[in-house]
């Protein structure tokens with residue numbers, strides 16, 4: 001028997017209904033699952049739908065956005081139609097999220113101690129004193145050795161890296177089974193980034209969480225993820241294990257992306273480029289969404305959007321160059 | 329004790345000697361100066377014609393301040409800036425004018441740095457209006473030439489910045505910087521705000537224009553892979569000082585300063601794996617430049633820190649051809 005997925009997403013769609021009757025198809029029919037202890041990376045350029053995918057899973061979509069369809073299963077339970085109160089409970093207990101800019105998630109007028117103990121008390125049946133002790137324990141666990149002092153400090157008194165550690169402490173405070181990290185280190189310096197990613201990885205292993213890691217940094221993906229999903233225009237265009245995806249990318253977009261990366265372990269005089277720019281989510285071309293930029297574009301790419309091929313169960317591609325044997 | 333650059337006989341385009349930029353720290357009820365923030369602390373470097381010198385360092389290390397002082401957008405607290413042997417350090421505005429058009433800057437933020445009320449044509453023409461005496465017709469022709477040179481279409485000239493993507497806006501900034509035919513350009517994180525596929529387009533464009541126009545670049549970035557790709561030489565900054573400077577391949581293959589080594593081993597790459605433990609992992613945060621550690625500023629995070637490091641400031645000195653390092657491990 002295969003292990004039950006912590007999270008399974010089926011055919012999720014989230015659209016934004018803009019003025020002038022336009023519809024931005026921010027997330028358009030994505031499906032994937034994550035197992036316990038697994039790190040799955042979601043990569044893609046700005047506007048490809050990474051954050052909206054995460055927020056949809058958490059049911060944190062506001063007007064003019066709307067989840068149009070799909071099914072979200074958490075540990076075998078269908079949570080798609082949970083009401084606001086049920087979701088609040090899920091968000092605190094089962095799924096935790098870390099954002100790019102911890103300052104937006106921390107309240108500037110309360111001390112770190114206030115904020116952590118409040119979360120701990122909300123989710124664990126602890127007295128104020130117990131919660132206080134547990135909070136200090138958590139801060140030490142994420143490598144903040146001055147934990148007692150930090151409890152009394154305000155968010156602005158901490159560096160970006162320290163704030164992100166506090167966010168991780170809060171995230172793991174209620175033993176979530178799924179951690180969603182949306183660009184957790186993009187605002188940090190490279191030596192601090194390495195510390196935070198290592199910490200997240202360590203926490204994931206220690207608590208056997210599933211980790212959905214959203215990033216645009218392919219280097220981060222290569223070093224920390226087990227599997228990768230590449231997003232373009234609100235859809236997953238390729239999915240494979242890290243090694244397979246980096247060594248033999250199939251989708252022309254993934255290939256272009258990897259060619260355009262300057263890398264310290266790569267020596268090229270000119271970088272590869274993908275022509276043009278990402279089309280806006282309310283104005284995708286008909287047919288394949290990458291057809292306006294694809295070097296291999298064919299006649300049928302303009303009329304038919306390819307489906308994600310499932311002929312290879314380990315390596316999925318959404319491109320007419322690789323005809324799907326299963327469905328059309 | 330800096331080494332002379334004897335391999336290239338020409339005089340450098342830019343020669344910066346012992347530049348310092350201190351910002352006053354105000355405090356107390358009377359807002360008196362209670363200290364100095366040493367944003368740039370005794371930096372010397374030179375850049376040759378057609379060369380790209382990359383500057384890397386973490387946030388707050390003083391990269392932008394250095395670039396701004398060199399272009400005289402900020403006054404230096406101490407030191408000299410020689411532009412082709414002319415001492416521009418304390419030139420007045422009108423004396424400096426002929427140099428200004430030769431020394432330009434491209435900024436990081438393609439959103440904030442362009443006036444949203446001006447059309448592309450007006451934006452690109454503006455430096456000519458201020459810095460040259462060309463006629464309106466000549467200015468317009470030149471603007472179209474440069475709009476096309478950076479890969480935009482001539483028809484786009486009547487549009488406004490908000491109608492463009494980030495990468496296109498950065499092209500507008502580049503056209504603005506290059507239209508006066510400068511010799512020297514400070515590029516301050518010109519691709520940091522761009523998506524990967526667009527970043528590659530802009531980097532290629534900057535390389536092409538350098539070749540075509542013989543430009544000399546000071547290229548600031550915190551992304552080491554970008555700096556490696558574009559630079560001939562690289563200087564690594566930490567808390568206002570250069571800790572290591574070397575030709576690019578040397579720096580990446582044989583980094584000598586513990587900070588450079590840590591920086592290189594922190595970058596996730598395509599070949600590194602989870603299991604590979606990097607050579608050096610740094611603990612702790614970057615200290616505040618308002619209150620740097622005594623002796624070697626890196627000692628609070630350095631795995632090799634020893635007694636001497638606390639007491640004595642190491643100086644930048646040669647460890648090889650064109651390779652200078654500031655660390656007691658390398659000098660007696």
Ligand SMILES: Nc1ncnc2c1ncn2[C@@H]1O[C@H](COP(=O)(O)OP(=O)(O)OP(=O)(O)O)[C@@H](O)[C@H]1O
Nearest residue numbers: 016024026044045046047048049050051052053281
């Ligand atoms: N509040 C909103 N109103 C209208 N459209 C929106 C809104 N939020 C997001 N979108 C659209 O949804 C698309 C996906 O956005 P999303 O934030 O998921 O991108 P992303 O992949 O996270 O990008 P980034 O890397 O920049 O964070 C975008 O193209 C955007 O235009």
Ligand SMILES: Nc1ncnc2c1ncn2[C@@H]1O[C@H](COP(=O)(O)OP(=O)(O)OP(=O)(O)O)[C@@H](O)[C@H]1O
Nearest residue numbers: 351365367386387388389390391392393394550617
């Ligand atoms: N006008 C100013 N007044 C006071 N302090 C300043 C001023 N400009 C910069 N600083 C300080 O000088 C130091 C160096 O800043 P600088 O902007 O040069 O760093 P940087 O290396 O460019 O960083 P980043 O990578 O974040 O752009 C910082 O501590 C900054 O807070």
Ligand code: SF4
Nearest residue numbers: 288291294301319320
């Ligand atoms: S379907 Fe066609 S346009 Fe789309 S990626 Fe494949 S070849 Fe390119």
Ligand code: SF4
Nearest residue numbers: 624627630637655656
């Ligand atoms: S001087 Fe000392 S503290 Fe500074 S880098 Fe060298 S060994 Fe480390």
Ligand SMILES: [Mg+2]
Nearest residue numbers: 050051052182
């Ligand atoms: Mg996002």
Ligand SMILES: [Mg+2]
Nearest residue numbers: 391392393516
């Ligand atoms: Mg800067």
